[in-house]
Amino acid sequence: MARLEMVSLENIVPEVEPIFKEVEQHFGFIPVLFKTAAHYPPLLEANWNKVKAVMGSGNLASKTKEAIAVLISQDNSCEYCLGAHSMALKSLGFSDAMVAQVKNLNLIEAGYSEQEIALISFARKANSQPHSIPDEEYQQLKALGVSSSDIVEALGVMELFAGFNKFLDALEVKPEF
Numbered sequence: 677m678a679r680l681e682m683v684s685l686e687n688i689v690p691e692v693e694p695i696f697k698e699v700e701q702h703f704g705f706i707p708v709l710f711k712t713a714a715h716y717p718p719l720l721e722a723n724w725n726k727v728k729a730v731m732g733s734g735n736l737a738s739k740t741k742e743a744i745a746v747l748i749s750q751d752n753s754c755e756y757c758l759g760a761h762s763m764a765l766k767s768l769g770f771s772d773a774m775v776a777q778v779k780n781l782n783l784i785e786a787g788y789s790e791q792e793i794a795l796i797s798f799a800r801k802a803n804s805q806p807h808s809i810p811d812e813e814y815q816q817l818k819a820l821g822v823s824s825s826d827i828v829e830a831l832g833v834m835e836l837f838a839g840f841n842k843f844l845d846a847l848e849v850k851p852e853f
Contacts, residue, residue: 678849682711691717695724707760708852709844723840730836734829739768740792743778744799744833750779751804754841759851761837791820798827799834 685706688696692714700706713720731741742764749757762775770778770786777786783793794817801809817827843849 678708678712679847680712680715682708683714684711688714689717692720695720699724708849709756709840712847712849713843726836730829730832735823735826736795736829736833737792739765739770740788740795740830741833742768743783743786743788743792743796744830745837746775746778747781747796747800748803748834748837749841751800752838752841752845754837754845756844756849756851757837757841759853763853791822794820795822795826795830799830802831803834803838 683692685696695717696706696710696714699710710720710724713723731738731745734741742761745761746758746765749761762779765775765778766772774786777783783796788796798809798813798817801813814827
């Protein structure tokens, strides 16, 4: 059971209502993550704006961002985000077998390019060992044609999910699916 109750639709403060409406329009429902963050409306708003900026725009393919979300969440043992973003990969047309390939790091078999695999690996290393990334790995990304913007975007996805993972796990928020 979660350590905090979710903010219910009947008990929201006025500044939460338009955010919840936008979240619901996007997902078709309001994920528990946002119902929990709504206890502090400025955080809810900041998190929603960051999700839109990081996951909803940019140059990286959605499948690359979702693979980063899945693997960061798997690395951080966040059941909520791992489940949610495995489902997001399925919504992009991935079969159960392809999602399993992502989770098992069989990224070539899952349809990722060498450039995408390098970015995903870089983001994972930044999550688990940020002080241990040698310059050679950065130079490898550049040699593969990865732009500075793409690197920052991939790290933005990593950072978003590392934060969500810790937020959800500290509050013992369970998936609603």
